[in-house]
Each structure stands twice: as C-alpha cells, then as structure tokens.
Amino acid sequence: MQFFSRSGPGLASSSSEITANHAGVRLEERVEVGAEKTRIDSWISSRIRGVSRARIQSSIRSGLVAVNGRTVNKVSHIIKGGDMVSCMISKLQPLKAEPEDMPLDIVYEDEHVLVVNKPAHMVVHPAPGNANGTLVNAILHHCRLPIRAFANNIQISDTEECSESSDSDIEEVCVDQCSMEEVGVENYEALVRPGIVHRLDKGTSGLLVVAKDDHSHAHLAEQFKKHTIHRVYMSLTSGVPNPSYGRIEIPIARDSNNRIRMVAVSGLNNSRHTRYAASRYKVIEDFMGGGAALVQWRLETGRTHQIRAHAKYLGIPLLGDEVYGGTKDMVLSLLRPRTPPTYHGHLSNIISKLQRPCLHAFSIGFKHPHTGEFLRFSCPPPDDFSEVLDQLRSISDCCAKI
Secondary structure, eight states, rough: OOOOOOOOOOOOOOSSTTEETTEEEEEEEEEETTOOOHHHHHOOOOOOHTTOOHHHHHHHHHHHHEETTTOOOOTTTTTTTTEEEEEOOOOOOOOEEEEOOOOEEEEEOOSSSSEEEEEEOOOOOOOBOOOOHHHHHHHHHHHHHEEEOSEEEEEEEEOOOOOOSOOOOOOOOOOOOHHHHHHOOOOHHTOOOSSSSSSOTTTTTTEEEEEOOOHHHHHHHHHTTOOOSSEOOOOOOOOSSSSSEEEEEEOOOETTTTTTTTOOOOGGGGSSSSSSEEEEEEEEEEEETTTTEEEEEESSSSSHHHHHHHHHHHHOOBOOTTTTTTHHHHHHHGGGSSSOOGGGHHHHHHTTTTOOOOOOEEEEEEEEEETTTEEEEEEOOHHHHHHHHHHHHHHHHHHOOO
C-alpha cells in the first residue's frame, strides 16, 4: 500500500503586476485615483486571487506591507486613491501530517480504495489552524504510513476552483492541481497528497472515497472531472422549495462581501468570476405546513458550497447554516407560526442544539479504478441530524392531529 507524490508545472499569475518567487507573492501597485477609501487587507485581497484573507492579514501584521513607502501593521489601515501599495505575501510553510490513532468509520476497503463515513466537525486534511485531528491523520495511522510533509494551501477542485477559508471548508471537490506560485518550487516538488480525491465541508458528515495508489487516484479524479460520480446528499431546510422537485442550474461565485461564502449568480449579474453549477433536488418530507423539509440533492457538479449556495438561492437555507442564512432565529420564525404555543419551547430547544448545517453525504457511487465494477455505498445521517429530523417529524405529526 503506497500513497504518492506529485509534481508538475505551476499556474501563471492572474495579474501582470503580480510576480511569484520562492518567497511568496509580491505586489506593487498604485490605487486608482478617485477610488473610494477602503481597508488595506480588502484591497490586496481583490488584487491577488487565490490567496486567503487570513494569509494577507498575517503578512500585514508581519510588516510585509507598505503604503507610500511606510510600513503598515494594521489590517484595518485605510488607503485611498493615489496611494502606492507594496506588499510581499509571506512564504507558505509545508505542513506535516502525523499518523494519529483515531477511530475511522470504514464503509468499504480493499487494496486500492477506501470509503469512509466522515463525522461532522472533522477537517479532511491538515491546514493552518487544523494540524491534527484530521481525516488524513487518521488514514495515515490506519494504513501504517509515516509522517507526511506536504504543501500548504493546496488548490482543490473539479476544474480550478479553490477554497480560501482557513479551515478548508469545501463541500465536495476533486483534487486536480496546485499552484507553484502559492507553494514555492521546493514545497511544490515535495507535495504529497495522501489519497484524498475529494473533500467535504468541515461541518458536513458522510461518505468520502480515498485512493490508495496512483492509478486509483488518477482514475477517480477523472470520474469526478467528468461528473460521473454518483452523489446523493440529504439535508434539512428552512422552508420547502417550490416546486417540490427540480433542477437548478445557476453559476456560483465567491461573495465579494464575504470571502468565505459563495453566492449563486444569475442573469445580468453573471459578469463576475463564476463557475457553472447544477444540482437536482427533491422534497422527501415536509414538516409543519412547510416550515421545514427533508430534501434530497443529487450533484451534477461539485462546486464550493454548491448545495448551501443553491439552497439559499431557492430561499430554503439549510437548518443550522449560519453562513448562508439558516440561522436559529430564521428557522424559528418559520416554525412557530405553524405550531401551537405549547410546542414553541420544544422547538427552541431542538433548534438551539444545531451546531452545523444539516447536510449529510448519504450515498456515493463510482467505477472501481481497477476492476471496472460500479460500486455504490450509502450510510444514514448521524445522530445529531437524525434527532432533529425525528423531533420535527414528531411535532409535525402531533400538529396534524389537532
């Protein structure tokens, strides 16, 4: 059993004014005359794509940014039109993944692939702020592999999309490429991806397939790229979509007002940097006269936060999804008017326990990279999801009898 290293050409910089070297990314640019005043970290983030806001802020605090020749250390420093900004985005340090003896819920395993049921709140692989306790740490121990050093800020996507959040918060995407501009030559050549072909959000539970060899990785990655992987998710939503089943084909872009959030973009607004995204949905159950629903999703693409962004676009944010509008107050505002006052306290207790978006990767199917056999696996939602579902179902049934 052997995991693998990868190397390859780097990606070109997205701006002629940005140059990459082994130490990081350098930017020297004058703010457009007449531009509105803005924060230095926000402005730099808009000029350098593919670099997280956290990394930019770290560089500012480290004294690597100057305005009109003077070093600034505050990320909230205000710049105006005509200012000359010079910055060096600090070098990314390689991360180390150490084997950790952690329980793995293994649904299937052979000598080539591994299918695991990831618990909610577990990060898939190490990243700044999450060096330990990840799925990769557990896999290294399970497969009896040594400590692995690999490049920081790996770009992961089914095309070229990448996450900018510090906790690698991605719904489901396929490992495809990494940027030499981001990792540096010495880190790039040492890059090790221990079997991870796709990822789930930190808060999303459910099934992931892991490759154990080069051939399996390449074969599975190609299936993700061609969108032939069978993927079914289950979610609890605030409200019920209308119609109760359908297909949503709305491009997704990063929200310019909140870089950790994606937004569905349509019509005349579809001028920003977007990615094609398509999902199919179907209501399995609805509760309390349309206050909430159990909704099944089938992904045709695998964009960052695709289901969460599409659910928000449909006006049915996921229960517990604070980032996309499924706040506790919003959920209760839909449920309370549809239930007798005697149930309001019970509802508040249920909703107050939500600690994540109610989203579960229920099923995954793929062609085995060595045998060619199509394999399909499924697993029920975990207890936190199931308990909320059971309580909503119980209250809804009681209300229907009144």
